[in-house]
Amino acid sequence: MSLLVLGINHKTATVDLREKVAFSQQQLRDALHQLKEKQVVQSGVIVSTCNRTEIYCELDQPSPGAVVDWLRDFHSLDSDALLPCLYTHHDQAAAQHLMRVACGLDSLVLGEPQILGQVKQAYAESVELNAINGPLERLFHKTFTVAKRVRTETDIGGNAVSVAFAACSLARQIFESLEASTALLVGAGETIELVAKHLYEHECKNIIVANRTRERAKPFEDAFGAKVISLEEIPEHMHKADIVISSTAAPLPIIGKGMVEKALKARRHQPMLLIDIAVPRDIEEEVGELNDAYLYTVDDLHSIVERNREQRKTAA
Template sequence: MNLIALGINHNSAAVEVREKVAFAPEQVSEAMADCCGSAGVDEVVILSTCNRTEIYALAPAGAVLAEKAVQLIEWMSGYHHLPSEDMRRCAYHYEGEQALRHIVQVASGLDSMVLGEPQIFGQLKSAFAVAAESGAAGAELGRLFQRVFAIAKRVRTDTAIGENPVSVAYAAVDLAGHIFSNLNECRALLVGAGETIELVARHLVDAGVASIVIANRTLGRARELADQFGAEAVLLAEIPEQLPKADIVITSTASQLPILGKGAVEQAIKARKHRPMLMVDIAVPRDIEPQVNELRDVYLYSVDDLREIVDENMRSRRNEARKADQIIALGIAEYREDLRRLGAVDLVKEFRGMADRTREEELEKALRNLARGQDPERVVSQLARALTNKLIHAPTTGLKDICAGGQREHLVQARRLLGMAEDGDSAARDARGACEGDADPLDISTDDTDHSRHTLQ
């Protein structure tokens, strides 16, 4: 398998380096064509995300993969106008079956910053689709990536690798799903407008929350975020008005003092007629006074509570990752067997073509003999005999050569290859008789006359 996987990711390089070697979507097709020409590879797929840039390439037959990997590093650094020594310090590469294993692990989310995250599967499928459409990926990478996707799907189906949330933002939304039976009827109030709140908003929208209000110190940033998710933007000063309407309150600001105190929440609960409220404080220092937890009908969780959930879920994912490794090993072994079978395809085609030509030649002879008025029964008999003789002539010659070389152990395998019954005693007798030459059962003729008799004992 002349496969190479080469690249950098979140483990091998800082974001300052990763962003320099990222490929913009509009340049990927041109880059893959340039890679095939400049680095001398037959087929290539480029995957470029915020956390990794990787090249999956097929080297020409007979190429030294380690040398080809160096060429790929040189090409990538040259393409991005970076010193090659900088690339070598943070790049990694895999060859052959190890490269295949790495690609499957990437597709399954086992090599991601967040173990088991599902987005990478779609990103890899898109990368392959672009390569296939542009002609950079051909039949061989096509077969390989279809198997990669099949194994990754099996990992997702047969393990719980992606079921438990392992980000604080997702854990907060997942918690809401456990407390409220139908999020479609819930209203969420998000306090803050940073990256964490943005992630929370995205997860809430995906979960189907009915409406979202984003409260922030500056209205401009709140509106910018609200526009992305069809939410309403308000100032922090409007929180007392919004609080009684909120079923879910999630806070993440940089305030050094609590924004929500026990009194404000108590008033909101009374206005809600004691309908339950989930409050999740992701901020450090805390945005919500701890005393709020003393109120009935309020479920208050801190960032430490969520981290306990995340840590437990991460341990669960690591256990599932071990199961995934077993599935991947089995899938790669099956692919290896399929490749071996594919190796016989050309030989089978050639052998079948030879048999077809022999059939056509003998059929033409038979038809000519029938046209001359010869006895049909005799013509058919001659046709059958000639076909048999010509089709088994080369195999029997090969069997003689095996015996002449003293390779008796191969005769049992030959019986299997020829579709003969695998009787151990008879196989041994045949091997001894054939190789010792007492009576030569392999001595057949291709004579077409009636008195010829051809046997293969």
């Protein structure tokens, strides 16, 4: 029995490829079923975030070939594009990699805390579908214990920084004061909650939150005084937004070039900052072609988060 990690991340692949390899919630369940039923692996967990997609698994043989072929076929990918961006870790190196990931040591933002929750959620999905057992399950339990110790006993999580924080930092660089700015946040997950928190702490009090279900976004009203709308209502409110930050799990873009073009006309071409944290992308790439629309993706935030990395290297 061999332990294997197979994956791509922000260090090895662009956002274009990462969004093609990412698993939606339904795809994740289908993938775990396939891995189990086709006996590609003995036991497995799939971690899929905006910055990484990784398959943690137990194999009868140490070769990763069958898992690579399965991943390529599942997403209908070209081998020439995929293979150079993949990395593998085996046995002890695989265990070490999982622990580094869970502790935030392999994140775009060193020490960011969200990844631990994402790893726990990925593990829970595998447990629910009976896709994990034996040594791999014990490894994940040990990893959660290690990550808790790291958070408790070191300052790796100090001076909170994240992709959400980087997005807000970018907004503060472009707009002199957030107090007079209106922010449209698309999604209601943990990342958008962090974005709203950072914006609110920097005096941005005009916040609109758009989500598929209003109920899920209701807590934003109480916590930040936000106006909650549905995704279908975005076109009616887009022109009010100086800042648009989006992070959903939608398989296709929610905000298109035409929608932004109309909003800019209504704004009399006052500039609009759009930050797309989602993978796959929530905002059409063509939006960046518009005058007065400044579009950034998670990859564009890299230079911002790099400046924050130094603060945590000593703790790491």
